[in-house]
Amino acid sequence: MRLLYRILRLLVNLFLLAFAVLTLTPMVWLVAATLKSPDDLFHYTFFAPRLSTYNFRDLFSTVPFHRYMINSVFVATTMVVIQLFFSSLAGFALAKYDFRGKKPIMILMLSTMMLPGQVMMAPLYELLYRLHLVDSYAGLIVPGAVSVFGIFLFRQSILQVPDELLHAARIDGCSEFRIYWDIVMPVSRPMIGAFCLISFMGTWNSFLWPQIILHNTDRFTLPIALNQLVGLYQQQYGTLMAGTFLSVLPVIVLFMLLQKEFIAGLTAGAVKG
Amino acid sequence: MSTRQPDIVITTPPVARTSRWFVLQYRMAPYLFVSPFLILFLTFGAYPILKSLLLSFYATNGPKSAVFVGLQNFTFLLSDPDFHTAVWNTAVFAFWSVFLQLPLSLGLALLLNSVWVKGREILRLAFFSPNLLGQVFVGVLFSVLFIPQYGLVNRFLHAIAGIPLDTKWLANPNLVMPALVLTSLWMYVGFNMIYFLAALQAVDKDLYEAAIVDGANAWHQFWAVTLPGIKPVAVFVLVMSTIGSFQLFELPWIMLNNSSGPDQAGLTIVMYLYQTGFVTGDLGYASAVGWTLALGVLLISLLQMRVTGAWKGGTD
Numbered sequence: 056m057r058l059l060y061r062i063l064r065l066l067v068n069l070f071l072l073a074f075a076v077l078t079l080t081p082m083v084w085l086v087a088a089t090l091k092s093p094d095d096l097f098h099y100t101f102f103a104p105r106l107s108t109y110n111f112r113d114l115f116s117t118v119p120f121h122r123y124m125i126n127s128v129f130v131a132t133t134m135v136v137i138q139l140f141f142s143s144l145a146g147f148a149l150a151k152y153d154f155r156g157k158k159p160i161m162i163l164m165l166s167t168m169m170l171p172g173q174v175m176m177a178p179l180y181e182l183l184y185r186l187h188l189v190d191s192y193a194g195l196i197v198p199g200a201v202s203v204f205g206i207f208l209f210r211q212s213i214l215q216v217p218d219e220l221l222h223a224a225r226i227d228g229c230s231e232f233r234i235y236w237d238i239v240m241p242v243s244r245p246m247i248g249a250f251c252l253i254s255f256m257g258t259w260n261s262f263l264w265p266q267i268i269l270h271n272t273d274r275f276t277l278p279i280a281l282n283q284l285v286g287l288y289q290q291q292y293g294t295l296m297a298g299t300f301l302s303v304l305p306v307i308v309l310f311m312l313l314q315k316e317f318i319a320g321l322t323a324g325a326v327k328g
Numbered sequence: 329m330s331t332r333q334p335d336i337v338i339t340t341p342p343v344a345r346t347s348r349w350f351v352l353q354y355r356m357a358p359y360l361f362v363s364p365f366l367i368l369f370l371t372f373g374a375y376p377i378l379k380s381l382l383l384s385f386y387a388t389n390g391p392k393s394a395v396f397v398g399l400q401n402f403t404f405l406l407s408d409p410d411f412h413t414a415v416w417n418t419a420v421f422a423f424w425s426v427f428l429q430l431p432l433s434l435g436l437a438l439l440l441n442s443v444w445v446k447g448r449e450i451l452r453l454a455f456f457s458p459n460l461l462g463q464v465f466v467g468v469l470f471s472v473l474f475i476p477q478y479g480l481v482n483r484f485l486h487a488i489a490g491i492p493l494d495t496k497w498l499a500n501p502n503l504v505m506p507a508l509v510l511t512s513l514w515m516y517v518g519f520n521m522i523y524f525l526a527a528l529q530a531v532d533k534d535l536y537e538a539a540i541v542d543g544a545n546a547w548h549q550f551w552a553v554t555l556p557g558i559k560p561v562a563v564f565v566l567v568m569s570t571i572g573s574f575q576l577f578e579l580p581w582i583m584l585n586n587s588s589g590p591d592q593a594g595l596t597i598v599m600y601l602y603q604t605g606f607v608t609g610d611l612g613y614a615s616a617v618g619w620t621l622a623l624g625v626l627l628i629s630l631l632q633m634r635v636t637g638a639w640k641g642g643t644d
Contacts, residue, residue, distance in 0.1 A: 064442075067439055067442060067443065068443060068447070070439070071439055071440065071443065071447075071451055072451075074436070074455075075451050075454040075455060078454055078455055078457070078458060078514070078518070079454055079457070080480070081458075081470070081473060081480065082457065082458070084473070084480050085469055088472075096478075097477075097478035100480070100483060141364040141365060141368070144362075144364065145361060145362050145364070145365040147361060148357070148358040148359075148361035148362045149362070152357065152358035154358040154359065157358075160366070163369070167369070167373060169571075169625075169626065169629065170377070170622055170626075171571065171574070171575050171618075171622055171625055172575075173575065173598050173601055173618050173621060173622075174377060174615075174618040174619055174621070174622045175373070175377050175379075175380050176376075176601075176605070176618065177380055177383060177605050177611040177612075177614045177615045177618065178375070178377075178379035178380045178383055178611070178615065179376040180606075180611065181379070181383075181611060182371075182372070182375065182376060182379070197368070197372065198372035200364070200368050201364060201365045201368045201369065203365075203369075206365065228350070230350075230353055231353055231354055231357035231361075232353075232357070235361070256460065256462070259462070260461075260462025260463065260464060260465070262462075262463070262464045262578045262582075263577060263578060263598075263602070267606055278462070278464040278465070281465065281468055282464065282468075282582055282586065285468055285471065285582065285585060285586075286585060286586065292472050292475075295468060295472065296469070296472065298468075299465050299468050302465050303460070303461045303462075303465050306460050306461070306462070307457070307460055310457075310460050314453065318452075318522055321522060321523075322522065322523060322526035322527075
């Protein structure tokens, strides 16, 4: 009986390992593809005996790729900081205060999460057009400056902060904002980490809205730029893969740093307890 | 004070300091903190939603001209064969996404839950990593992987199952949807697995012991303890996956090189919205499409919650 258990366990482990390898294969292929010269690209399935930096050189010489990378970094970082601030502030208010209008606000927030965003794309574009915010980063950042999902995350996490902490601060004459800034925020570091990654990922990878808003090629973010590259450089797959690799690297690195917080934050809303 | 209704403002902070400024900032704080969200939401959320309802009764050409057309947008929508194709494609995709992906995610989570802890974290990372890339970059990568003759997919399938090397995926109208489903499987199985794994780990271990005492074998335990235990999360994942599937746009758009593919095989509802609204320029019509999508998604979500709630018993 115990032997059967052992064998089963071994099989499960082997299967999971095999499946993990299968899952990672496309990404390994991606890395390999960036380091192969055009002749070798499809000649060798994965890595070639001679590594080549041709693709990266080609990428940066044919398009201002560094420009797009800087754009994406700017937009994503700005968005994360603003979203972090506004969402945590609102989450704090909803977690630790009782005020008139609290319930309607929460119902409002919940209903927006159920509605697909595409419903408001057309009039939002029209609104931004009238505000002269089309083809600007403001038009990209301002509408998305508050993340309702983020508000829920922070509310969930701030609820755990003991009320006594806040009372004690108030007795000492601490202002409400300072309570938020100096007490609640430092304590919520894990959730801040999780939210930063979620927010960064969402902004970094977003395509549809930036595509609609941005017209000047100088302002393009990486998803839009790469999409254009696909059409522009049909057969130059190596170059394309180099661009893809550079585009996904930042998120992967950030994820490596914030793994635990990310997974905890992601499941905070869904799993009770 | 604690017995009062929650939406009555507490008028004095529980402190000795009662200077006017201190009391004022205490009372104003929650409103101030929520105000950025409210202002931004009213301007860029509520207004567009309501405006789009209005816009859907107009035909526009660019953001400056608008002609009232009543229900014409909707009648055209219902009779447009392209829209039918879009709805069909999106529904098929959603169907496979749910009925293929979710069991896989759950299965993987179950297997992972039984593995020793160290390995579990590494494996979890491996399965989840595809999700980090985002639909656009995955689309670019897989558009190259699906290349006939040289692409990794064909090479792999040929080596394993002898499938012809020159199978066209993204140029063959019958294989476009399988390619999309496969790609989204790669991206999202790990993502949903995370939720299931967390849910599995949250199930009260005592319940399993009680079941074992009552003589339940592994199979019984699964049905009587595990499934009911993860039901809330399962419903959440189900609804979220469905809503997400119906919004599919970026993956096919990128993989099919900014088109709807051969015979419109990759046309989705949001792609249809994008093409009519932002390529052709009729924002009014796009609003009508958007609202039809929203209503459809809402109905399906409610249906799903009804079915799963009623089916598994309502006393959770």
